[in-house]
Amino acid sequence: MSSEVHAFTARASDAELDDLRARLAAARLPEAETVRGAAPGPARWKQGVPLADLVDVVHYWRTAYDWRSFEARLDRIGQFRTTVDGLGIHFLHRRSARADATPLILTHGWPGSVAEFVDIIDELADPDDPDAPAFHVVAPSLPGFGHSEKPATTGWGIEKIAAAWVELMGRLGYRTFLAHGGDWGGAITTVLAGRFPQHVLGIHSTLAEAPPGLSTDGLTAAERQWAEGTRDFWQNRAAYAKQQATRPQTIGYALVDSPVGLLAWILDKFAEWTDTADSPFETVSMDRILDDVTLYWLTRTGASAARIYYESHRSIDPGLRVDVPAALTMYPRDIEKCPLPWARERYHQIVRWRAPAAGGHFPSLEVPGYFVTDLREGLAAVLAAGR
Template sequence: MPHTASAIETFKVQVPDTALQELQHRLACARLPETETVSADKTADPQWAQGVPRAVLSDVVDYWRIGYDWRLFEHRLHQIGQYRVLIDDLPIHFLHRRSSRSDAVPLLLTHGWPGSVAEFIDILDELADPKDIGAPAFHVVAPSLPGFGFSGKPTISGWGTEKIAAAWVSLMERMGHSRFLAHGGDWGGVITTILGARFPEHVRGIHTTFADAPPGSDVDELNEVERMWVQERQTFWKNQAAYATQQATRPQTIGYSLVDSPVGLLAWILDKFAEWSDTETNPFETISLDRFLDNVTLYWLTATGASSARIYYESHNSIDPTLRVHVPAAITMYPCDVGSKCPRPWAGQRYRDIVRWTEPERGGHFPSLEVPQYFVKDLQEGLASVMEVSQ
């Protein structure tokens, strides 16, 4: 179906002081459950075995209430440049960081859940104007998914990954980019995969931290390490994916808690940052607490706990089994991104032209926040490999 778009408008965030004061009041009045139970042998269960430990959450709530400054994040968004455009009657918010280099190439970055454009704000300058003059430079466009952040909230069903991918093509065309590169992880990786498969006339190539094999892949063709990956992923989806089932089947129900309680929202998101990042005890070993709270506060102030969860309802397990990506692809599998790791032999069945495959020693589901310097270098080198073989 055609994707109509309006004129692009400059967008500026100015959250009222009253909204921030209300958040502080709700945090001050929060009612927390009792401390998680432990076994008689206190070393038997990991600290996070039952979810976010009360002691950890209490500390983060206190800092959110009295130490965190949302206005710094607002200022950074203004520095980068924000815009909105109406696509299929839905306002789409996006960041746009233009490069000063004449050889810069358009690059689309797509986030996932429970992330946001906050994942990218610390890497945009280096992607646009790298310190290494030999590295590629990009005009970066980073949209907020429908129902996330300052994008509009769909009022009718249908905004799944296929429609979002088509909308992204429309967005890039409105920006004057009829041909572009694309990167994504998590849901952004699904959308990036669809972009490469459905729109090869627009997408020069892709880089992704997500790879999904077609059904029916044979484990016999894998080596021992790759079989371990498959086992880890199966364990993840069997024992650690209750959040996905809830959001895919009852997003409205969980949405009431996520929109009404900042502590409930915080715990829901913190649980995933802790479980999916490459850390020992909590995600703040590698991820900035302030940047994490930028992300959570963005969900809170825009009341998008329910609307963002609906991407699971719209798209969970819905990637077309016949989908094949023929544009060049660079794929990076971070070691602690268990739910997204896919053995190369299986990935190659869907991504038919893998020009670069990387398995870093460190990193998890949020590499731009966990290992930002490595992430940028890997993205630059991966896309350089893509551009070498693409037109």
């Protein structure tokens, strides 16, 4: 590794954790929602996070959740920092013991973090099956997220982040590498592949960014339903994105000052975007969601993370081509699902396409077993196509 890369450890002070518990105990909550469906059922969430559910999570967060366990897990994987373009970038780095391992960068999105990957990194680096591909895994925190520094100026959009990832991987000795992402991580992975094909061997993504303005003519009924569902999401269920794209500073005050406000803002997305009948805790443990939320809270990144929408909302270059091999997986309850004919308009070498029967926006947390297998097989297909 380059001398510009340094080992990193972060420890929340006891005073910070005590302050969090005190704020949770003193929280002022609104009255219950006026739309109350019977549990289980999505109708309970039509006005947002139901009061009863929030009260339960707040109680667990205050009385039982163990942040120290999550800190220890990050340390076991390996934490590092380096400075790129004047900004400190935090990342997890787990080298495989296998001589045939391939470098792989995993990029999260919002409201995610590196917490999405901590349970799968060891499996990717050192699989039990000797015939399964192995990877040297790098999982950076996006600028303004987690333990990465907060940009003090504008400009840190998806194009600059992708260039920073190339610099980061080079400092680790990885001149060429694979890339995976979902949500903003999927957009950044697409930019990586399109702008830096000399470095990117191929990609796996759970987000396919089709060029704008494509017609639904010729799509199957199922593909048309995907397109209409994505359009409905952006027209009717994306107020959070409009807020963060236009006024991230305003919502940021609530997200940095109130742990309950931060929890509700993020929990709402875990509920709506997971493949569940009612509660996100049907597939994702409360501890895993609180790992993510607490990371935002302790690093005070509610505002800075929201600004990625201000920098990059709908900003991917319409003419960007991806010519390196690509494996794409569209999970059924994800918020955006791109029909294959549309995906082919940007990704010109799709070597593997999957539409599994289960899973949503956070597949590494919802269906980790399937996710790891799909990622391995997708990247194996990418590598085979590139030979």
